[in-house]
Amino acid sequence: MDSVLWSRILTAETLAFHIVWATIGVGVPIFICLAEGWGIWRKDPHFILLARRWTRGFVITVAIGVVTGTCIGLMLSLLWPKFMQLAGNVISLPLFMETFAFFFEAIFLGTYLYTWDRFQKPVYHWLTSIPIIIGSSMSAVFITTVNSFMNTPAGFKLSASGRVSHIDLIAAMLNPSTPSEVGHVLSSAYATCGFLLAAIAAWHLLKGKTHVYYKKALHLTMAISFILSLLTFVAGDLSGKFLATWQPAKLAAGEWHFDTRTNAPLVIGGILDEKNLEVKYGLEIPSALSFLATGSIDGKVTGLKEIPRSEWPPLFIHYLFDAMVGIGFYLIFISAAYLAYWLSKKEIIQSRWLLRGIVLAAPLAFLAIEFGWIYAEVGRQPWIITGLMRVDQAATTADNVGMVTLMFSLLYLLLAIVAISVLSRLFRGRPAETELHAVEGRSRT
Amino acid sequence: MNLAMVGITVLWTFLYGYLLIASIDFGAGFFSCYSMLTGKDHIINRIIDRYLSPVWEVTNVFLIFFIVGLVGFFPETAYYYGTALLIPGSVALILLTIRGSFYAFANYGARKSKFYLLLYGLTGLFIPASLSTVLTISEGGFIEKTGDRLLFRADLLFTSHYSWSVVFLALVSILYISASFLTFYADRANDLQARELLRKYALFWSGPTILASLWVFWELSRHNPEHFSRALSVGWMFVTSFFCFCIGVCLMWKRKNLGIAFIFVMFQFACAFFGYGISHLPYLLYPFITIHTALTNTTMGMALVIAFIAGLLLLIPSIGLLLWLFLFNAGYVRGKK
Numbered sequence: 001m002d003s004v005l006w007s008r009i010l011t012a013e014t015l016a017f018h019i020v021w022a023t024i025g026v027g028v029p030i031f032i033c034l035a036e037g038w039g040i041w042r043k044d045p046h047f048i049l050l051a052r053r054w055t056r057g058f059v060i061t062v063a064i065g066v067v068t069g070t071c072i073g074l075m076l077s078l079l080w081p082k083f084m085q086l087a088g089n090v091i092s093l094p095l096f097m098e099t100f101a102f103f104f105e106a107i108f109l110g111t112y113l114y115t116w117d118r119f120q121k122p123v124y125h126w127l128t129s130i131p132i133i134i135g136s137s138m139s140a141v142f143i144t145t146v147n148s149f150m151n152t153p154a155g156f157k158l159s160a161s162g163r164v165s166h167i168d169l170i171a172a173m174l175n176p177s178t179p180s181e182v183g184h185v186l187s188s189a190y191a192t193c194g195f196l197l198a199a200i201a202a203w204h205l206l207k208g209k210t211h212v213y214y215k216k217a218l219h220l221t222m223a224i225s226f227i228l229s230l231l232t233f234v235a236g237d238l239s240g241k242f243l244a245t246w247q248p249a250k251l252a253a254g255e256w257h258f259d260t261r262t263n264a265p266l267v268i269g270g271i272l273d274e275k276n277l278e279v280k281y282g283l284e285i286p287s288a289l290s291f292l293a294t295g296s297i298d299g300k301v302t303g304l305k306e307i308p309r310s311e312w313p314p315l316f317i318h319y320l321f322d323a324m325v326g327i328g329f330y331l332i333f334i335s336a337a338y339l340a341y342w343l344s345k346k347e348i349i350q351s352r353w354l355l356r357g358i359v360l361a362a363p364l365a366f367l368a369i370e371f372g373w374i375y376a377e378v379g380r381q382p383w384i385i386t387g388l389m390r391v392d393q394a395a396t397t398a399d400n401v402g403m404v405t406l407m408f409s410l411l412y413l414l415l416a417i418v419a420i421s422v423l424s425r426l427f428r429g430r431p432a433e434t435e436l437h438a439v440e441g442r443s444r445t
Numbered sequence: 446m447n448l449a450m451v452g453i454t455v456l457w458t459f460l461y462g463y464l465l466i467a468s469i470d471f472g473a474g475f476f477s478c479y480s481m482l483t484g485k486d487h488i489i490n491r492i493i494d495r496y497l498s499p500v501w502e503v504t505n506v507f508l509i510f511f512i513v514g515l516v517g518f519f520p521e522t523a524y525y526y527g528t529a530l531l532i533p534g535s536v537a538l539i540l541l542t543i544r545g546s547f548y549a550f551a552n553y554g555a556r557k558s559k560f561y562l563l564l565y566g567l568t569g570l571f572i573p574a575s576l577s578t579v580l581t582i583s584e585g586g587f588i589e590k591t592g593d594r595l596l597f598r599a600d601l602l603f604t605s606h607y608s609w610s611v612v613f614l615a616l617v618s619i620l621y622i623s624a625s626f627l628t629f630y631a632d633r634a635n636d637l638q639a640r641e642l643l644r645k646y647a648l649f650w651s652g653p654t655i656l657a658s659l660w661v662f663w664e665l666s667r668h669n670p671e672h673f674s675r676a677l678s679v680g681w682m683f684v685t686s687f688f689c690f691c692i693g694v695c696l697m698w699k700r701k702n703l704g705i706a707f708i709f710v711m712f713q714f715a716c717a718f719f720g721y722g723i724s725h726l727p728y729l730l731y732p733f734i735t736i737h738t739a740l741t742n743t744t745m746g747m748a749l750v751i752a753f754i755a756g757l758l759l760l761i762p763s764i765g766l767l768l769w770l771f772l773f774n775a776g777y778v779r780g781k782k
Contacts, residue, residue, distance in 0.1 A: 060549045060550070062549075063550075066545060068542070070541060071538050073509055074509075074538055077526070078531050092513075092516065092517030092741060093749060095513050098513075104759060107503055109502060110771075114771065115770065131763070167742050167745055396531060398532075404531060404535045407535065
């Protein structure tokens with residue numbers, strides 16, 4: 001295998017590993033902040049304990065997010081030197097600002113972690129959680145603008161000799177795909193963390209624990225997750241419409257839509273006969289693709305045949321798209337079902353199926369994040385910067401990328417094993433009940 | 446000052462910041478491990494833990510900041526260094542990753558694991574060694590360019606005397622800086638036992654630090670005479686550095702004003718580091734890249750400088766808060782809160 005393929009594998013592997021922890025890093029601080037704030041406001045020690053316990057786990061996940069983020073940050077230059085040489089002129093600013101946001105977050109994360117009992121008024125401690133949210137979300141925003149730039153480059157001119165000039169930084173950062181991509185990344189990261197934390201509470205309830213602490217955790221996380229999953233739906237819909245205008249190849253490959261036409265049907269599932277480009281066994285919803293892409297059922301949608309075959313993305317991304325959307329609907333459904341159950345004042349413990357459904361939602365949400373990213377990235381193939389630089393022109397010419405890939409694979413494997421074992425030991429060794437006992441004893445006296 | 450000079454000054458200052466706080470961190474790892482092997486870990490581990498846990502992530506950012514900034518201001522460097530550094534860069538990354546994760550796991554038992562503590566100590570030595578090879582490579586002679594293809598000569602790097610002198614200097618300086626700082630910190634914490642042990646380490650490593658600096662000069666004069674002659678022209682900086690060193694060691698010896706002693710250590714390295722940096726210019730990578738040929742588009746350069754100033758306005762008060770909470774807060778340092 002050559003350097004290009006190895007570079008792609010290593011980048012994909014690092015990103016796939018990183019986004020699990022990065023998602024947690026972006027979303028969980030919001031829930032920690034809400035729980036602590038609510039606990040202080042309502043003088044409810046249960047919520048404060050909830051924030052504390054989430055924070056303890058969060059430290060481990062965020063550390064892995066940080067170290068793998070460092071890896072991908074440097075790999076951009078190590079594996080794709082020619083890409084950085086060219087694009088560095090245009091994307092340096094958001095990369096730089098991302099580092100600042102990260103810096104800001106790092107400072108206040110250290111402060112938040114080690115000052116739980118330092119301040120006279122608890123609200124001061126709570127205030128230090130706000131910069132963490134700002135820092136983590138803003139670094140997601142900035143880095144997403146870089147990715148958007150690779151999808152729809154804007155804000156510069158390229159001379160015949162390949163040099164960049166006439167740079168408009170605002171136009172580069174606010175390129176056409178920035179709004180929909182940022183919206184979708186943030187809302188899905190927040191929602192995924194909501195389902196992750198809800199699943200932990202639901203798991204404990206399923207295990208027969210009955211303390212009101214778990215129910216409070218479930219109420220908080222599920223109520224917010226419902227709103228967030230609706231937002232994700234809206235952001236996803238906007239992304240679809242964006243793709244139809246700006247990256248028709250990605251949309252058409254994802255939907256197996258070959259002929260340009262109006263009233264285009266949406267195909268769900270199915271098997272593709274790659275020779276004749278015919279879909280078998282797919283579930284076809286008439287005009288739905290037109291509606292998805294343009295907002296009206298007789299809208300015209302560009303088909304893949306209008307695009308040169310050498311610029312087609314791989315067609316398997318269809319399945320990833322379907323899986324992502326399917327999971328999105330499942331998440332809306334399960335959180336709505338929970339809310340309905342809650343509002344009808346039924347005891348949640350009685351519905352074990354609902355609890356199981358919530359536990360299942362967490363891994364599914366993470367899978368959806370992975371599928372969504374693979375769809376977005378592979379859907380841009382063969383370009384590293386759409387229409388400008390192909391992936392094989394950007395990769396390093398150095399040898400040994402295969403060996404480096406092997407080393408990093410082992411590293412990620414090791415990190416995953418250690419992180420999971422530390423996390424499980426952490427919470428098994430200190431069940432919430434012991435701490436609840438202490439907290440409740442203190443508040444009564 | 447033109448844009449290129451502003452850019453490189455900003456970056457060099459950040460690298461200096463990283464050199465200081467990372468040295469404290471790397472050295473602490475080594476001392477932690479060494480004291481475990483000699484059965485003295487109970488004396489100094491508490492001090493090390495208390496200082497490092499809240500700041501390790503900030504340390505990490507300094508390095509990322511430098512690299513992102515370098516590629517941002519001088520995109521040309523991404524191409525040359527990126528291609529040449531695949532192996533040493535990846536090794537450093539893997540070690541940094543292991544080390545970074547250690548802090549997260551440390552609170553939950555990893556510190557009790559001998560294996561992890563050993564890794565922690567070893568990475569504290571191997572990371573600076575692998576990072577310092579970048580400085581060596583920047584002196585030229587290890588990258589060959591034929592047409593469009595860059596070839597990194599790792600074999601030459603491994604057999605170069607200059608390369609080994611830089612690695613050696615990096616290692617001993619780290620131990621010296623770290624021990625000086627931790628002596629000061631232990632003194633603030635009123636932990637006399639730890640202070641005495643760390644003071645011994647600091648004095649022990651002061652000699653090799655100066656000898657290694659001389660060795661590096663000697664090797665540089667043979668490896669890159671052009672750079673060496675430029676270094677001589679700013680020779681006063683290195684002389685100042687040596688004076689600061691003497692004052693620092695003197696104070697440390699007398700156990701007086703350990704905070705000021707550490708400030709002199711900082712001055713010592715600032716003079717030497719900036720003296721080295723100034724004499725390195727205009728080359729970023731000899732002889733392929735100078736700061737003028739590699740500079741990014743002017744619009745981007747200006748934007749980076751503005752972003753940098755805005756960022757500093759945000760960061761300086763935040764770092765102030767962090768220092769106030771964890772470094773200059775007597776209660777925290779002594780472990781009361």
